[in-house]
Amino acid sequence: MQIYNTQTRKKEEFVPLVPGKVGIYVCGPTVYDFIHIGNARPTIVFDTLRRYLEYRGYDVKYVQNLTDIDDKMIARANQEGITVKELGERFIAEYFKDADSLNVRRADVHPRATDHIGLIIGMIKKLEKNGKAYAANGSVYFSVASDADYGKLSGRDIEELMSGARVEVDDEKRDPMDFALWKAAKPGEPSWDSPWGKGRPGWHIECSAMSTKYLGETFDIHCGGQDLVFPHHENEVAQSECATGKPFVRYWMHNGYINIDNQKMSKSLGNFFTVRDIGKEFDLEALRMFMLSAHYRSPINFSRELIEQAKTALERLYNAKRNLEYLLGHAKDEAAEKDEAFIKGLDGWRDKFCAAMDDDLNTADALGVLFEAVREINSVCDADSGKAAVQAALALLNELSGVLGLLYKETQVEDPEILALVEQRTQARKDKNWAESDRIRDLLKEKGIVVEDTPQGAKIHRV
Ligand SMILES: Nc1ncnc2c1ncn2[C@@H]1O[C@H](COP(=O)(O)OP(=O)(O)OP(=O)(O)O)[C@@H](O)[C@H]1O
Ligand SMILES: [Zn+2]
16 A cells, blocks of 8 residues: 655555554544534544554554644633533544544544653653753753754755744743653643642653553554644654653655635634534535545535535445445345346455555545446446345455444344334325325334335335
8 A cells, every 4th residue: 555654745655563453543532522523534544544544454553642632622611610620521522423423433442631741750750861851940842953853854954944933022932942751730720740839741652652652652543634734743653752762653645635615624714614503404424425526635615515415425326325225125146147247246346446556545536436337326226136246246245344344234224113004104005095005104214214105115215
């Protein structure tokens, strides 16, 4: 697989550190509010990366942190009159609700910053010992000037950064580019004991400390949105490499923005839609489809029309699936003449799908392949097809859409109450009692069941 590595600014062949195993760290949300659909992009895209690597046989360890202490957390908790801990618990639960409704699998570990204070302090002490950090008035800062490699991830020139940085009045930092590893406690803020007095960790250090704990000092893939390249990830590299003396991350992957009118969707600009709100208007599987319809590094300008399009595209996949399930229930055991070539041809679709995903996780092209495959399946599979052919087509459709985390909703209806209603409706139609048949159809619709009358009888499926 080729991966575009932000650090080298080119596509590189992905070779894991340990054959057969992959360690992935994704910067997760700061849990002070509901996530917006910009935040949902890395969540969905990197969940798909994980699924694909597993599909290709890798044993993946996937870690996503939850930032549950920082300035935004403290400000919001004060505003709401609750503790930072209560705020964190509330929005961690809300985050998982959204992740579940986007069919994003739980990470193997979801470390929280506040559960790792001792570990973080240990790393800061190491940096101090290595001459890379200094304490000032109960806070500790990373000394950017002490790190000759600083700027290598984002490709920024350190001299330029230094000269451009603003010097704050009363600044206790030696250089304006230095950043906080530990922040001395202010009155009313949550704090922990440390060698420098009471305080709390800075944001960047939590990711360095927790990724190392769960994935090792050097690991394979680190992901996040483009806005994190600088300063967050640049600072992570500096902290980790200066603490361990080893290379930190082998491949850096960054997703492009979800924009509104070509401006990044963000809380501070107020131009955002939460996943929860979009979920009131659309089935969130359509939002997942929308995210995967573009390459993860391309910006997407958000519009409702694009989600509508994604919904229609998704419906085409579900129709194909239902059709195959229906055919399977009626197909003959013996193969039709056309079946052998058709079954052989299915492997070609799988190969093309993987070729697209191998090209820097090109989900847009992979979806294109899936739709081409569906077009062929729809035109070849019919009432004459043998069972094996229909089964193979259905398996391929489920397999490839499963890699993308799509097409997971139940399509078959087994609920006895629903089946009894369908039976009553069939009887009403036989009796030419159209009013009753329409009434039952509407009742079924309310329960999310659509009835289609075919020459073979009533076909039902979930909406
Ligand atoms: N508009 C966007 N498009 C794509 N990814 C985004 C967007 N906004 C944030 N992200 C990503 O979402 C993840 C969670 O970010 P974080 O919790 O820092 O967001 P936030 O601070 O709440 O967002 P905001 O940028 O709106 O203030 C990060 O990987 C970040 O890069
Ligand atoms: Zn991070």
